[in-house]
Amino acid sequence: MVISSLVVETTPDATEAAAVALAGFEGVEVHDIHGYKVVVTIEAETLDESHDIAAAFIAVPGVTNINLIYVNFEDDPTVNPACGAASEAADASSDRGAR
Amino acid sequence: MDLSRRTFVKATAVALASAAATGTLSTLVGCAQPSTNATDSATSQVSGTTTTVGVCRFCGCGCGVLVESKDGRLVSVTGDPDNGSNLGLNCIKGYYLGKILYGEDRLTTPLIRDDSSTKGTTEGLREATWDEALDLVAENLKSTWKNDKSRLAFWGSGQQPIVEGYCTSKFWKAGLLSNNIDPNARLCMASAVVGFMNVFQTDEPAGCYHDIDETDVFVTWGANMAEAHPILYSRVEARKLADPDVRHYDLSTLYTRTSANADKVLIFNPGSDLAIANAIANYLVENELYDKDFVADHLQFKQGTENIGNSFEDGYDASDIGSKVDAVEPITFEQYAERLKPYTFEYASEISGVPAKDIQELAEVFAEPDTKILSLWTMGVNQHNRGTWMNHNIYNIHLLTGKIAQPGNGPFSLTGQPTACGTAREVGTFSHRLPADLLVAQEPHRRYTEAIWNLPEGYLDDIQKPGYHTVKMFREMSNGNLDFLWSAHNNWAVSMPNLTRFLGKGDKTGIMDAFIVVSEVYPTLSTQYANVVLPAAMWVEREGQFGNGERRTAVFEKAVDPPGDAKWDLWMLMEVAKRVLDGETIGGNDAFDTLFGEWYDKDAADFKGTPREVSRAIWEEYRTFSNPDLNEKAAAINKENKLKMEAKQLAPYDEYIDNHGLTWPVREVNGTWLPTLWRFSDGNQEDGFDEYGVEQYGDHGKANGVSFYKSADKKPSVVFRPYEPPAEMPDGDYPFYLCTGRLLEHWHTGSMTRRVEELDRALPEALLDINPADCEKLGIQDGDMVTVTSRYGQFNIKASTAGRTSPPEGVVFAPFFAEETLVNLAVHEIYCPLSKEPDFKKTCVNITKA
Incomplete structure (x- = not known):
């Protein structure tokens, strides 16, 4: 499982609605709102999927910028094939991020 | 990842992003990752992982990152809050800083092309040993050099880290006495x-x-x-x-x-x-x-x-x-x-x-x-x-x-590249430059350089005439007037204009006869034209330094080993230089040892120290250019000729690691090296102003509190420049301006970013953005394939009325990343007469349905 965190910037009038919309993405969890900034995490199988989800944020009304803060990819089998099966088992029993 | 590790990683992710949102990321990262040995490295070790300092290499912003590795592989990347260029934020290309090292088709062994007629195809390269490849490169470079040194060239890059650019320039200019060296920064800066x-x-x-x-x-x-x-x-x-x-x-x-x-x-x-x-x-x-x-x-x-x-x-x-x-x-x-x-x-x-x-x-x-x-x-x-x-x-x-x-x-x-400033401009890898803004054509500049490079006085007089700039280099190669070209950190077969000419697709086929060496990390269109391909270590597989557009120099530390037999570019350069300069002398001394002996043992075929020690040694020589007091002879030339070399003062190497980058001029104040945010602006150095520069060479009390102490008479020039029209204007035959450029997902020629499936899926092909009214006039629909033809060449591309850009009538836009489209087949190589930088924005074309 690839875990990343981002600060998503919005227009001030759209922050709350954008946060709700962001939380609707698969693997995305909204953790906090600071002014016009929304703190989110993405959990996905691979870096590619994580990027795909983050890139889609730009289509959310009011979103102006997407800043990546942290990404951990030690369990991405496309980057580290050795981690494959073990991490899949761990992922199956883990708390997948809130929808 | 077990559950406890997973919980830790998730908590880290949330804490870092929350801190970034509130502007307290620096404090948090500082607490989480204490430096274990600040005098030698910013490296820290926590929970079996090692964290090193890095700089993103995907565009010209120069964003700092912290790179975490475990068991010899990268496992995470964090925005570096202590790097003043990005303050802990990265764009979403940051997802791929780690992954970019692990593409399946990484070049891991030297390759040789025995039959030049296979150039321009995916065939013809075979694996070789390093000795065979290096001997072949050196043999061709040396024979060209001895025969006619106007027929050799090096084409570098605004992605070539600083110490490598410095050594390449020193080898070419002092070792080979050739100015035929230019960077791809000629195309952008x-x-x-x-x-x-x-x-x-x-x-x-x-x-x-x-x-x-x-x-x-x-x-x-x-x-x-x-x-x-x-x-x-x-x-x-x-x-x-x-x-x-x-x-x-x-x-x-x-x-x-x-x-x-x-x-x-x-x-x-x-x-x-x-x-x-x-x-x-x-x-x-x-x-x-x-x-x-x-x-x-x-x-x-x-x-x-x-x-x-x-x-x-x-x-x-x-x-x-x-x-x-x-x-x-x-x-x-x-x-x-x-x-x-x-x-x-x-x-x-x-x-x-x-x-x-x-x-x-x-x-x-x-x-x-x-x-x-x-x-x-x-x-x-x-x-x-x-x-x-x-x-x-x-x-x-x-x-x-x-x-x-x-x-x-x-x-x-x-700037457009991560170290266009740090290497191309500050080191001076241009055909007319020496380090630190010095020019080959100026005698005092050559004397100053000779003093630092320990060369006999007058030794560099052979290079007082500038060499081939980039377009000239490729024009001469296409004309059959270049026998040897070495390129590194670039992909000229996609990024150069007028590729119809330069790739030998017209009547000028010099590319087929020239001996071409390409140092690369992945196969590219340029490697398809190479006689020898040298596999290079990439990004944090070696130590390097970038200088970004705000004068910030930053170091990226080595985090992991390169794959297979891939090597540090600096090692390749030393090994080729050693072979070419074998038996040569400078001032009666061995030429190679005079130039590089301080950090390279040619008999052992290895560096004299760790990558950190080697980088530090080269940096200390390089920074003498901006610290003339470190060299008595240079100090005298600086003073006598009023060169004001301290205007670009650089700090000792380790300061850049400990401080996560510094903007020059960097001044030593009571034992602390302080950066300058606003050059020429009078005020406290501690607040980012140019206190010591103004004090040394400028004047206090001038209008707006600034003093342009480096300008002639301390007065910048307002030069009247009139409107003169583009090289080509639309006409009945070629009624559209073609503008080319870059889009978010793919950086430059896509040699790295197109290997990322998701980026490639997000922007899988180059589209020709065109105004709907022009589509109607031409009888084409959104999504139609069209042929774009200029006086120089043509390419086929899909037309789009809903692309990233919206051109007005009479203008079309296409990105240049896609080698299968190769828009530069049609782009002219007409350049600014002063800077010799090509105009990629105004080639006149016609458009027909394919």
Whole structure:
């Protein structure tokens, strides 16, 4: 499982609605709102999927910028094939991020 | 990842992002990752992982990152809050900083092409040992050198880390006594460089990225920051959100994502930005709305050679007019005012197509005395047949209004690559340069360089004539006049203009006969033309240094080993230099040891120390150029010739690691090395001002608290530059301007980013953005394949009316990343006569349904 965190910037009038919309993405969890900034995490199988989800944020009304803060990819089998099966088992029993 | 680790990682992710949102990331990272040995490295070790300091290598912003590795592989990347360029934020390309190392087709062993007739295909390369490959490269370089050194060349890059660029330049200029070395930065930054040198007699901006946070008005000139400089654009947007009174004017030849959020967009006819800028200057002068004290204290006025034509012919540079393009003469302020007079708003409107009232509105903004204005520009200005002139015209406005070198106020030329400034410009890997702004043509500059390189006096007189600039290099190769080319950190077979000519697809087939060496990390179109491919270590597989657009030098530490037999570029260079210089002497001493013996043992075929120690040793020699007191002979030459080399002062190597990057000039104050954020601006060094530079060479008490101490007579030059039209204008045969550029997902030629499935899926192919009205006239539909033909070549591409950009009628846009489309087959190689930078924005084409 690839875990990343981002600060998503919005227009001030759209922050709350954008946060709700962001939380609707698969693997995305909204953790906090600071002014016009929304703190989110993405959990996905691979870096590619994580990027795909983050890139889609730009289509959310009011979103102006997407800043990546942290990404951990030690369990991405496309980057580290050795981690494959073990991490899949761990992922199956883990708390997948809130929808 | 087990559950406890997973919980830790998730908690880390949340904590870091929350801290970034509240501006406290630095504190958090500092607590989480204490440095274990600050005197040697910023490396830290926590929970079985090792964290090192890095710099993103995907664009010109120069964002800092912290790279975590475990068991020899990268496992995470975090924005570095202590790097002042990005303050902990990364764009979403940051997802791939780690992954980019692990592509399945990484080059891991040297390759040799035995049959040159296979060039241009995916066939013909076989695996070889390093000794066989290096012997073959050295044999060809040495035989060319001994036969006719005008027939060899090196083409480098704004991605070549600093110490490698320094050693390459030293090998070429002092070892081979050749100036046939140029970087791909010639394609993106040369007009900015010549503009800086002409105006200020020193390269690179006075301001810094922090200006974005303080300005009142943004003016973007030919810059699609939203796609090409996403993190800086994020900062622009943050500034606009923080203060609703902040305004943004976007000047462009087509609507972009940057235009989308601007308050006013001025869409102008290609090339007419010269007239718009002059109209603004004319308004300021005619209405006496310029800063009179600033003009009196700081400025001198000039005009230069005009009606300079264009570089259609290979012999343009040596032609009567081509050899006079740099000439200028002093004029009075009144004469300057007279030259501006024809540039009324109406005249500028007639040329540009921009409503006169919109130009006037922008001029009136510049006339507001207390309004801080930040002009930002990139390739629309630099890749321009009058690119140097357009740089001048932007400076002219900011100089007339005194809006320069103060927080929030300034003309700021953005860079396109992570170390276009640090290596190409500061090291001086151009065909006319020596390190630290020095020029081969200037005798005192050669003497100074000889002193630091420990060469006999007069040794560099052989290179006083500049060598081949980039376009000249490739023109000569296509003409069969180049026998040896080595390229590194670039992909010229996609990025160069006029590839129909340069790839031998027309009647000029010199590329097939030249011996070409390509140092690379992945197979590219350029490797398909290589006789030898040398597999290189990539990014944090070795230690390196970048210098970004705000004069910030930063180190990226080695985090993991390169795959297979891939090697550090510096090792390849040393091994080739060792072979070529075998038996050669300089001043009676062994040539190789004179140049490189301090850090390389040629008998052991290895460095004398760790990558850190080697980098430090090279850096210490390099920084002597900006610290003349470290070399007695250099100090005397500096003083006698008033070179003012301390103006670009660099700090000891480890300071850059401990401080996560520093902006030069860096000054030692009570044992602490302090950066400069605003050059020439008088004030406390601790606050980022240029206290010690002004104190040493400038004057206190001048208008706006600045002193341009590096300029001749301490006065920058306002040079009148008129409007002259593009090299080609649309006509019945070729009715459209083709503009090329970059889009967010793919960096440059996509040699790295296109290996990322998701990025490639997000932007899988190059599309030709075209106005719907033009589609209707041509009888084509959205999604149709079309053939784009210029006087130089043609390519096929899918037309789109809903692409990233929205061109006006008569203009089309295509990105250049896709080698299967290869838009540069049709782009002309006409360049700015002063900077020799090609104009990638204004090739005239026709479009037909394929």
